[in-house]
Amino acid sequence: MSRSGALALLLLAGVSAPVQAQDEPAAVARAVLVADSAGDWMALLRLAHPDALRQFRSLQVLQLRLLGDTAGTPAQAADSSDSTQHREFTQRRLQAQRNILDSVYHVRDVESLARLAPDSVAARWLRATRAKADTVATPVPRARFVGVLRIDDTLAYAVVVRAVPRPAGPVPEPLRDVVQQEERPEVMVLRRIAAGWRSMLDGTSLSDAAVADDPFADD
Numbered sequence: 001m002s003r004s005g006a007l008a009l010l011l012l013a014g015v016s017a018p019v020q021a022q023d024e025p026a027a028v029a030r031a032v033l034v035a036d037s038a039g040d041w042m043a044l045l046r047l048a049h050p051d052a053l054r055q056f057r058s059l060q061v062l063q064l065r066l067l068g069d070t071a072g073t074p075a076q077a078a079d080s081s082d083s084t085q086h087r088e089f090t091q092r093r094l095q096a097q098r099n100i101l102d103s104v105y106h107v108r109d110v111e112s113l114a115r116l117a118p119d120s121v122a123a124r125w126l127r128a129t130r131a132k133a134d135t136v137a138t139p140v141p142r143a144r145f146v147g148v149l150r151i152d153d154t155l156a157y158a159v160v161v162r163a164v165p166r167p168a169g170p171v172p173e174p175l176r177d178v179v180q181q182e183e184r185p186e187v188m189v190l191r192r193i194a195a196g197w198r199s200m201l202d203g204t205s206l207s208d209a210a211v212a213d214d215p216f217a218d219d
Contacts, residue, residue: 025190026148028197029158032188033143036204041126044206045119049191049198053118056206060105060121061114068097068110104128122206129205143203144183148190158188160203 028047035043045053070090097110105124107113113121146159161183189200201207 023196025150025156025158025192025197026145028190028199029148029160029188030145032199032201032204033145033160037143039130039205041123041130041205044126044201044204045123047199047201048119048122048206049193049200050118051191052198052200052206053122056125057114057116057118057121060125061110064097064100064110064113067093067100070094126205146185154192156190156192156197158190158199160186160188162186162203 032044032047034040035047070093101107101109101113105113105116105121107116142163144161146161148156148158150156164182164184186203188202190197191200192198
């Protein structure tokens with residue numbers, strides 16, 4: 001049977017070929033890079049370590065709570081213009097929180113988000129950001145797998161090199177003597193659980209969501 005025929009059978013059976021080989025950390029690291037660059041968020045979640053998903057949920061919950069916390073700011077400023085600006089700023093923060101809860105996570109409030117399963121929180125964020133990416137012609141930075149340093153039977157580090165996006169147009173005069181970095185090395189943490197090796201998703205779309213973000217907000 002040809003390679004394309006075998007791949008077709010795997011897909012028909014509901015098995016994603018890049019996610020199969022999870023007995024070796026190198027295979028998982030390569031599969032993560034393929035899934036992330038292709039925007040295959042379902043494969044990315046299957047390759048994720050449970051701790052990575054729990055950390056993502058905790059960070060999103062924390063950021064959204066802070067975004068909606070206006071109790072610590074003075075209710076009235078001395079100057080009327082400052083007071084107006086303060087109210088507008090508070091309204092923007094609350095509206096941003098509401099937009100994220102509604103359009104990204106589809107929950108009533110932050111406490112409801114905190115009760116969602118970690119993989120569901122990550123899936124909703126990845127699905128929303130992928131939907132936006134499909135409408136914007138943004139090239140995905142190239143990623144190149146270099147190798148794995150295996151510490152023991154439960155921990156390994158994968159070295160990954162990513163292309164550094166270069167801004168369009170000429171380099172500004174003050175930066176012309178600065179060496180332009182074309183690639184950036186990164187380390188992906190891999191941990192073994194009963195089901196096999198899993199990635200902490202360092203350097204992927206999920207880890208790039210360092211703060212709660214509304215994928216549908218105007219840039």
